[in-house]
Structures are given as C-alpha cells and as structure tokens.
Amino acid sequence: MKRKKLLLALAIACVASSSAWSGNPARGRDLYNMHCSACHGPTGEGVARDAPKFKFGERLEKPDFLLMQTVKTGKKGCPPQFGVLKDNDILDILSYVRMLR
Ligand code: HEC
Secondary structure, eight states, X not given: OHHXXXXXXXXXXXXXXXXXXXXXXXXXXXXXXXXXXXXHOTTSOXXXXXXXXXXXXXXXXXXXXXXXXXXXXXXXXXXXOTTTSOHHHHHHHHHHHTTOO
C-alpha cells in the first residue's frame, strides 16, 4: 500500500514537471494560425496536399523535441522554420496542435 502511494506521488510529480516544460497553447494558436494553418488547416484538417491532419493526430506520435527538429529543418513540403521561429515558439505551436484532436 505504501509503495502504491509512492508510485502515485511519483507519477503526479512527473506529470506536473512535464507540464512545466511543455508549451503555451494559447500563444501557440496565434503562431500556428500565422505560420502553419495555410497548409495544415485552421482546425488541423490538413488543406495542402500531403500535409498531415493534426485533427486526427497524424504524425504526432513522436515527442515534441523530435518534432521540433523536423519543423526547424523542414521536411519535403513542410518549409524550414529555422531562423523564423524560436524553439519556444515551436513548442508552443506543438502544444496547441496536440489539442486540435
Ligand atoms: C507550405 C505548406 C506547409 C506549411 C506552411 C507548414 N507545413 Fe508542416 N507539413 C507540410 C507537409 C506537406 C508535410 C508532410 C511532409 C512529408 O511529406 O513528410 C508536413 C509535415 C509536418 C509535420 C510532420 C513531420 C513528421 O515528422 O512527419 C509536422 C509536425 C509539421 N508539418 C508541423 C508544421 C508546423 C508546426 C508548421 C508551422 C510552423 C508547419 N508544419 C507549416 C506542409 C506545411
């Protein structure tokens, strides 16, 4: 019983600390609408050809720090954001994008 409580406390601590590291979705929404929605769609429905539909959680399996690298360097039809958006900005956008589901 004691062990279970300890594990629970540990789990809560992990969740709490990870949220401290994750982005700010309200800020992310504005940035998303400015830089990403033309292709990924205002509600994540994916308007441009081949653009993943974030609404259905497409291509969001990877953790934020990996997705952030892809967003920075760009990938095929996804334009590189290096020098355009800061790491913070991208993390904010990703936290918003994860809420579109
Ligand atoms: C010009 C259209 C366009 C814009 C603007 C755009 N994307 Fe994309 N994005 C795409 C396309 C097309 C793909 C699919 C690339 C491929 O073929 O793998 C993609 C893929 C992605 C992926 C999946 C990467 C992976 O690992 O598979 C993420 C995450 C992503 N975009 C995020 C963003 C974010 C965040 C922004 C805004 C900063 C953005 N995109 C702006 C077209 C765009």
